[in-house]
Each structure stands twice: as structure tokens, then as C-alpha cells.
Amino acid sequence: MKKEEFKHQEYKYGFTTDIENIKAPKGLTEETIKFISKIKKEPEWMLNWRLKAFNRLKVLKEPNWQKPKYPKINYQDLYYYSAPKSMKDKPKSLDDVDPKLIETYKKLGIPLNEQKRLSGVAVDAVFDSVSVATTFKEELTKKGIIFCPISEAIQKHPDLVKKYLGSVIPISDHYFATLNSAVFTDGSFVYIPPNTRCPMELSTYFRINASETGQFERTLIIADKGSYVSYLEGCTAPMRDENQLHAANVELVALDDAEIKYSTVQNWYPGDKDGVGGIYNFVTKRGACRGKNSKISWTQVETGSAITWKYPSCILQGDNSVGEFYSIAITNNHQKADTGTKMIHLGKNTKSKIISKGISAGKADNTYRGLVDIGSKAFNSRNYTQCDSLLMGNKCGAHTVPYIKNKNSSSTIEHEATTSKINEDQLFYCNQRGLNQEEAVSLIVNGFCKEVLQQLPMEFAVEAQKLVSISLEGSVG
């Protein structure tokens, strides 16, 4: 690709779609919450649950221990609900969906329509605040798999939602999680029945379209005994001068012998070269390995957002349960990322593995912050952590803040971290063979990230590899 073409690639998802929106009244009030609950046709217990979170929020303070500082967010100046008008009466099939929306998704490359059926991905696309369409419903229903917007699950499967919602991230958890509990608008709900292997990758695409809105989606995935599911999540947003808030909650529950694989490619708008605009991505993701021999694996490629602040975690409660975390965080220009994981070992013979690759260029700051905690009853547990950072230029920063706690004599924790720059010899070698500086860097960085990229499902791996190259555009030479 020529350099000129490359430039145009900067943020190809930066378009907006002209769609009329229905918005909740501005501001964070009880009225707003009631409005959201009403428009979603929620039962009373759900509204009470939201109000409980809202009351809790009043006494909570925003955390300020993190490395990336941001200007104070005026929570009263945000829209908490924004939905495309044509969605008011839910479409029965894809034909009923506003063609403009379909156009947007085409631009995004989501396999929403029939032609893409071959790719075998079931998609739940969340546009601003509502789920637009969920494909492949029939096939999944046959197997007893529930994959639907969470607002639908609240109405149709209240027992499951009541049982598991807030069981991993309690409503009083921390400021942004509680905010989400109070005002969450939509998201995905997945339930895999016992001894079922989900036949296809499930996928959600999130997009913030309207301005001055925050996106607060909530995802709940339950893998019942002996089941398996792989879930993909992608995110984009238009280019805007103001910062937009995205505070999602994702809860995973794995019961006995179940496995959940959760992959994210996060490409929210990162702001322009001077750090104007961009998404604040303050997300709470947590999985509980409740059952014996259960496994939760998080894979994330974080290339977008002005500020990324998230720690997908695993609570390893069941004996022999396994937690994994594979992460690539790339920051360029003025982007800031503070990300990592928490592995909390409670059960016996629990294992966790953390591979984190941080790449920092321009004037960006990239922090790995993580916790490995082996409790006194987690006999024979193991953890292995590796965090590598790559720095490009001396105006950016790479930081590592691991917390390591071991209270058990039969458990082993290993942690290593390195920080370096791109090897001059490798660059020289590539240049010699006719690759220009940019191609060479992209090749080397992809190699640096390989361990994580390998973990991604095929559909995402190709996109992620391209993203890695694009994100670092203009950072060398």
C-alpha cells in the first residue's frame, strides 16, 4: 500500500449515519432511568434493580487512582438513551430494518445479511443503545441456545436474568459499573444449555452514532455444565470533537466443565492527532469460573479509544478451573491505555495465564496493571504472567504495575516483564530485503503480538492484524 493510501486508512469507521434518533431526556436522574425502563417494557423488578444501583451511585465517588487522567465528566450533560427512530417498533426480519442502518453495517463489514451467512457468524449488532437484529436465531434455538438482546431476555427469560445478572459484577461494585447497572440500555444475552457446543461464533458489534450520548451496554453470558461458546465483540464510533463515554459491563459465568472464550477487537474512535475527541472506554469485564474444570479465556486487541481503562478478570472459584488473558494494547498519538487483568484464585488446582503486549508510539501512555491473588485455600495453583512493552520514540511511556499476592505454600507464581524498542538489526534486515520502514515495523510488531493474535478466531485475526498496522501508521521515521 502506498503511503498516501495508508493515510486515508486512518480511521475508516469515522462516518456518521443520518438516522433520526429517539433520546431520553438529558441528564442522570430517576426520570431518565424510569424512561429507559419504560421504553424497554421492563418488569418492575428490573426497574427496582436499576433504582437500587442509582441510589448506590449517589454515594460512590469516581475512582482517581488510574494513570490516565481525564477532564471531569458532566454526567448531567449526557443522553443515556438514544435509539434509531425506526427501531421503535422492532423489525420482524432484516427487510424491515432501515436501509440506512444496513448501509452503515455494510460499511462496517458486519456479516449481517444473508450473503454473509456462509461465514457462519451469528451477529447481534448494538447501534447506540438498541440491538438491531440478531441473525441465525432459528439455528441456535434448535440447540436450545438463547442469543438475544438483553432487553428481550429480561422479558422472556426473567429467571435466568434474575439469577445471574449482577452476580459477577454486583451493583455496588465501583462507580462505572454501578452507573452501568442503573442506566444500561441494551446488550447481548447468551445462555448455552448443558452439554452443548455452540455451533458458531457468536458476535456483537457495538457502534456509537449519535453525539453527546454515552453507551452503556450490558452483556451476560452463561455457559451451563459441559458447554462451550466463543463470543466476539467489535466496536466502532464516528469521529467527533467531543469525548464520548462508553461504560459497559460484561459478566461471564461458567459452570462445571464449561468453557467461554471471549474475544474483543476494540476500535473506538481514538481522537485525532492532537488528542481532540475520542471515546472514553471505561469497561468492567469479569468472569466467574463457578464450576469445576471450567475455563474462561479473554482475548483483546485494544487499538482505539482516547482512554482505555479496563481489566477483564477471572474469579477462579471452581476446583481445577482455568483463567486466561491475552492482550494487545496499542496506543498512538495522545491515546492512553490502562489495562490488564485480575486473576483471583480461590479453588484448588486453579491455573491462570496472562500474556500482555503493550505497544506505545507518538505521545501515548500504555500501562499494564494486573493482579494475581492466590488465596490460602487455593492449593497447587499456578500462574504465569508475561508482559512485554514496546516503545517507539521517547515521547511515549510504557508502564507495568503488577500486584502479586501469594498466600499458599503449594502454589507457584511466575511473572516476567520486559520493556524494549524495536530491534535495529531486525529493522535493518527487513529494509535490506526491500521493505520500507513502515512495512518493516508493521511486520515486526505483528510478530511481537503473534502469541495473542493466534488466540483470536479466524474472522477477527485478519482484521486485527490490519488494525495493528494501521494503528501505528505515522509513528516511525
Next chain:
Amino acid sequence: MEQLFNFNLEKVPNSSEKEALDREKNLKLFLDYGFPSKKDENWKFTDLNFIINKNFKHITNNLDFELEKKVDVIKDFDHNHIVLVNGILKSSNIKFEDEGKVKLEGLTSITDFDYEPNNNLSFLNRALSLGGFNLEIQKNYTCKKPIIIYNYFTSKLDNKIINNSNKIKLNQNSELILIEYNIGEKSKFIKNTFEKVIIDKDAIFKNISIQKKKSNGYFYKHISGSQGHNSSYQNFILTSGLKLNKVEIDMNLEKENSNCFILSSLFLGRGEHQEIKSKINHLTPNCKSYQKIKNVLEEDGVGVYQGKIFVKDIAQKTNAYQLSKALILNDLAEFNAKPELEIYADDVKCSHGSTSGSIDEDAIHYLMTRGIKLSKAKKLLIKGFLNEIFENIPEQNIKTFLENSIEEQIEEI
């Protein structure tokens, strides 16, 4: 509730009116927050407020400095000695060195002891400090023998707090080995020390601290320092046997080619808690820092390592390394680590490693198949694990002495 402490400023001698006012001001600042608790990130793993509340009542500031009996000196190797009683300079004998090359005096005033207050204990120290010592090595002088500081603590220290401030300066191209040797009676006290270390161009400072036998002391020491061109600072922390010990080192590598080593091997037993917290600031290019912390934890011992490497954007070619290793022998024991990197320069080599776990079963098996009993095999492996730190001490007689003292502790298991 009973009062935890009652500090009396009246009997604290002041050199000037200003000092008296300064003390009052700092005491007020301390009283606002009291002893730091785990809510403070720096004290996350060592909840000082909790520990002190659990073990002390009616804490008062110590004003008694009478030496009760003669201090047993180390006979293993020749050395100069300084005797401190409850932190105050009592006597000294720098017999092996040339006259005028080693300057030693008691510090009584805190006015000329300048450090940036950085935590609540520094306010307390500034309010109550009775001084300590001021040690200076002249330009181009290499001390012929090590200096041992006999840190003697009397039997009348129950529920007392000692506050000291010391200064150590090594002028250009000088060299010193300073061994701090704690000896004490069985009293239960708190010691809060602030130390300022200045190492000029080409100077080498080796600081070793050891504990003679188990003590009921609760120690906090804050070392802040700066290093000149091509200088070297090596700190060996070997103070096994204290109830509580937190050493905080804040070292600025201000000029090129300087290096800083923090090495520790500790054996922590029942009710013992030690923390090493370091912040090595790489402010110029081509500096090196190396930290290696080894802990063996028995019973309910708690070991903590919070290390931070900071690399400024201009500090290219920095080489920094952190390693913490812990052997956990009992399920009640605990090891917490937070090895932190904050890096703003790209052409650097920074890495850290941290492991914690039990003794290698294979190694024990190997030794037992060769006829060594389980307990002996364990001791042998522990000794090997801790002794590695001493490889960095080239002085053979000091090394042997340290190895012997570690062996004594291991034999007690």
C-alpha cells in the same frame, strides 16, 4: 478507647525558636492522619496503623539514652566502630583510618536536615527527631576497614518511639563499607528513621544492615539519596529477626554511568513482617540499577516487595532489573510483590521477574536419594537460596561472617 499515643514536645530540646515552631507544625500535620494505613497505596501491603494498634498502647517519645552494658563487638574482622544508643551517637572509634579523613558528629538539630516530607511518618520524624549522626568521607579517600555501627536498644523502650535523622556523604572518589548491626534488649519499641545519602562522583558506598538476634523492634527507615557521575551505591538488607521492618529507598541516579544495587535476603518467621520499597529514578543516560530480593517465609511471616523503576525520557541506554523470589514454607505465610516499571525512554533494557512458590520437590528428592534427611535437605536448599545474595560481596571475611549468621538462623527452624 484507650489512647494510642501521647507525644510530648516539651522535653524535646530545640536549638532555636524556629525549630520549636517547626516541630509543633509537623506534629499537627501528623495528628491529622495518624499512622498510615492500607488505604494509602504505599502502605497497601503493610497496614502500619493496624499493626501498631494491635501491638502498642500509650506510645510516648523516647528521651532515655543510657547505655546499660558493654556492647559485644564483632571479632571476626578488623573494623572501626560507632556506638549508637537508642539512635543517638554515644561513642566512636575510627582507629584504622587516617586522621581527618572520616568526619563523624552527632546531629542534634533537625533544621539543617533537609528532605521533602513525603509521608506521615516524615511529619512525625520532623516533630520528634532528636538527631542521629552525620558521617562524611573526604575526597579521594578509601576507608581501609569497614565501619560498623552498633545500634544498641535498651531494655526500657517498651511502648516508646525513637525518631532519628542521619546523613551520610561520600565525597568525590571516596569509598566506604558501612555495616549497621542492630543489637537490642527484649523491649518492644518503634523506630522511625530518615536518612539522607549523597554519593559524589566516582565514590562507592556499600551499606549492609543486619540484625544480631530476634528483636521486638518495629522499624521504619526512609533513605533518600542522590548519586553523582560514575558512582555506586549498594545496599544489602539482611535484617531477619525484626517484628516489623519497612525500608523505603528513594534513589536518584542524577549523573551518567552511576549504578545502584539493592539486594536483600531475609528469613521471616512467626509474627514477622518485612517490606522493601524502592524507587530508583533513572534521570540520565547510561545508568544501571539492579534489585534482587529473596525471602524465605515460615509460620505466618509476611514478605513484601514494592519496587519501582522510573526512567526519564532522556535516560537512554538505561539498564534496570528487578527480581523478587520467595520461598513459602507454610500456608499461613504470605508474599506480596508489586514490581513496577514507569518508562519514558525507548532505548532501554528494563525487565523484572517475580516468582513465589514452595521448595523444589525434585531438588529435595535428589538430596534425599543421596541419604540426606528431609529437614537437612530443606535447610540446605534454603541456605543456597539465601546465600546467593552474598556473592555480590567481594570482601571474604565479611561474606563469611554473614553466611555464618544466616546459618545460625536457618538452624533454628
